[in-house]
Amino acid sequence: MGTGFVSCEICRELKTVETSLTKHGWEENDRLLPAAYRRLVEVRVAGREDEPRSPRYCPLCGTFYSYESRYEYFANGSEDEEELRRLTGEEARAWLGDAVVDSFPKPLFSPLSATVVDEHVVVFSTGGEDLASGWGANAVAILGEGETLLVDPLVAPVYARELARLLAARGAGPVRRVVTTHHHTDHSVGASVFAEAGAEVIAHADSAARMAAEQPALLAERKSAWPVGTLFFDAVPAAPTRLVTEPLELSVGGVRAVVRPCGPAHTPGDLRVDLPDLGVVVTGDLVFHGYHPNLEHADLDGWRRGLEALLCEPAGTVFVPGHGAPGRREIVEAQLAWFEAAREEAGRARADAGGDGLVERLLVRFPDHRLAAVLPTAARVLALGT
Ligand SMILES: [Zn+2]
Ligand SMILES: [Zn+2]
Numbered sequence: 001m002g003t004g005f006v007s008c009e010i011c012r013e014l015k016t017v018e019t020s021l022t023k024h025g026w027e028e029n030d031r032l033l034p035a036a037y038r039r040l041v042e043v044r045v046a047g048r049e050d051e052p053r054s055p056r057y058c059p060l061c062g063t064f065y066s067y068e069s070r071y072e073y074f075a076n077g078s079e080d081e082e083e084l085r086r087l088t089g090e091e092a093r094a095w096l097g098d099a100v101v102d103s104f105p106k107p108l109f110s111p112l113s114a115t116v117v118d119e120h121v122v123v124f125s126t127g128g129e130d131l132a133s134g135w136g137a138n139a140v141a142i143l144g145e146g147e148t149l150l151v152d153p154l155v156a157p158v159y160a161r162e163l164a165r166l167l168a169a170r171g172a173g174p175v176r177r178v179v180t181t182h183h184h185t186d187h188s189v190g191a192s193v194f195a196e197a198g199a200e201v202i203a204h205a206d207s208a209a210r211m212a213a214e215q216p217a218l219l220a221e222r223k224s225a226w227p228v229g230t231l232f233f234d235a236v237p238a239a240p241t242r243l244v245t246e247p248l249e250l251s252v253g254g255v256r257a258v259v260r261p262c263g264p265a266h267t268p269g270d271l272r273v274d275l276p277d278l279g280v281v282v283t284g285d286l287v288f289h290g291y292h293p294n295l296e297h298a299d300l301d302g303w304r305r306g307l308e309a310l311l312c313e314p315a316g317t318v319f320v321p322g323h324g325a326p327g328r329r330e331i332v333e334a335q336l337a338w339f340e341a342a343r344e345e346a347g348r349a350r351a352d353a354g355g356d357g358l359v360e361r362l363l364v365r366f367p368d369h370r371l372a373a374v375l376p377t378a379a380r381v382l383a384l385g386t
Contacts, residue, residue, distance in 0.1 A: 008061035008109070009161060010039045011086070018084040025077030033084055040065060041230065045100055055096060056084070059230035060158070062107035064092035105227045108132040112139075112162055117318055117326050118278050120144065120255050122170070124154075124163055125323075129291070129370040131155075132228050136291065136323050136370070137186035139163055140282045142275065144253020147173040150199075151273050151282050152181055152322070153190030156235050160190030164197075175199050177250065179259055180238055181284025181322065182267040183210035184294070185218060188238035195239065202248070203240035204261055207269030210297075211238045244271070262286060264299040265306035266322075272310075281313055282320045289324030289331045291371040292362070293338065295381040300339070307336050323371070341365050346382040358383065 013036035020033045043055035043064075056065040069082045093101050110126035110133040117123060122141045126133035134155030141163075142149040148167060153160045167175070178195070179202045180188040188211060191201045203211070215237035222232040248259040256277050263270030266285040273282040285294065286306045310319065310332045320326045345361040358379040363372060 007111070007162075008058060008063070009158065010036045010058050010060050011063050014065075014084065014086065016086045020080070020082040022080040023077055024079070033082055037084055039230070039233070040067075041227075042067075043096075043100075043104075045096060055092070055100075057104055058107075059105075059227055060107060060109040062104070063087070064089075064096070064101070066095070108227060108231050109158065109162075112159070112166060114166065115326065117320060118280060120278060121275065121280050121320070123320055123326060124166065126159075129373070131222070132231055134159060134186045137184075138320060138322060138324075139190070140273070140320050141167055141172060141175075142252050142255055142257060142273075143170075143172050144251070144255040145173070147253040148175045149177050149179065149250065149252040149255075149257055149273075150175045150194060151179045152187040152284070153178055153194060155186040155189055156231050157190060157193045158231055158234075160193035163190065164193060173253060177202060177252075179203070179271060179273055180207065180211075180240065181271045181273070181282070182263075182269055183207040183214065183238075184267065184285065184297075185215060187284065187322065189215070189219070189235050191238040191240075192236050195241070200242050201238065201240045202242045202244060202259060202271075203238070204263070204269030204271050205243040205245050206263075207267065207271070208240040208243050210267070210269065211240070262306045262309065263302055265303040266293070267297040268299070270306065279314065279316055280318045280320065281310065283310060283322065283332075285322035286310065287319060287321035287324075287331055287335050288338075288371070289321040289327060289334070290369060291323040292366065292369045292374050292378060293335070294371070294374040295378040296374070298381055300381070304336065304339065307332055338366065342378070342382050346379075350383070 013034050018033050021031045040056040041059050043057050053066045053068045056067050064087045066085045072079045110128050112124045112126060115123040120143050124139045125136055128136045139154050140151040175194045177200045178191050195201050219235045223229045244259060250257045258274040260272050260274055262272045270284055272284055311329060318326055319331055321331060345365055346358055349358040349361055359375045362375055
């Protein structure tokens with residue numbers, strides 16, 4: 001709290017004090033609160049419902065506000081006045097008490113950190129492992145002369161807009177093309193922000209079909225969930241404008257990029273993006289580094305072949321995984337080793353307990369891996385596939 005509002009897309013649209021004035025019968029002179037006010041959450045404090053001021057909370061950055069509305073009757077038309085005032089953390093605690101302030105969900109929006117792989121390649125991620133942080137998926141910017149190619153524009157427009165802001169701050173050229181490596185929301189739903197600004201959105205044809213089939217219902221469900229829905233209020237399904245089924249070579253302001261189908265593996269329509277002159281491969285979710293892999297739409301044999309193909313790249317190649325830090329071939333080998341160990345544990349679980357307990361076995365085998373939430377699904381898929 002305090003200075004968080006500077007980088008928050010809701011709070012930076014609100015001055016410290018905002019007022020509105022509405023005169024019934026004189027609507028042409030109305031002054032309304034800024035639209036961003038409607039994205040604040042109304043806070044109900046038991047026993048204080050009758051106080052004239054009531055609290056509001058910014059779900060992105062955690063800043064509290066006080067809101068007050070006054071209504072006056074006049075013979076020739078009544079008047080409404082509202083005042084919205086930003087509070088410091090100390091003011092919020094002095095007014096509402098520590099118990100109320102601490103009972104709020106911690107701010108949902110996670111800042112993006114940037115990892116520079118090469119002067120032309122920057123990776124942005126929340127580094128998280130829950131839905132609100134897009135499960136820590138990586139967005140990869142390929143910076144060419146006067147233009148940028150963005151691979152995997154994150155889980156929601158609110159993150160994509162932050163990505164656009166960070167790219168502009170680095171002096172990156174406009175994002176003319178976006179590649180979504182596969183249909184999962186954490187790699188694709190931010191695309192609308194760049195599409196609205198005129199960018200082409202490239203996806204595998206099978207991935208585009210999955211987006212159209214799955215994302216409307218998924219996003220509707222997320223929007224209605226509290227508190228995470230506040231992050232998805234303007235999310236729309238990714239709508240690719242250029243479908244590929246064969247390798248596609250692009251020049252990104254002089255940087256050569258090859259968009260290459262590499263599935264079915266993690267999903268039916270996986271793409272990787274090779275930057276042959278830079279010795280970099282963006283793998284999408286073929287590689288999870290330090291995270292358990294999500295197997296819900298996996299083809300296990302295809303995935304192994306996809307990883308083996310990555311190992312045929314020249315020595316020294318840097319791989320940017322779908323989740324986790326970039327690395328060299330060790331991170332691809334570690335992904336193959338995870339599958340090998342998981343198959344072993346699935347065999348043992350079946351021998352010992354008819355298949356029960358595989359999740360616990362994987363947790364013991366990989367105590368430092370993040371994203372344990374995917375393990376129940378992974379265990380089901382592995383049990384079928386062994
Ligand atoms: Zn992912
Ligand atoms: Zn995925």
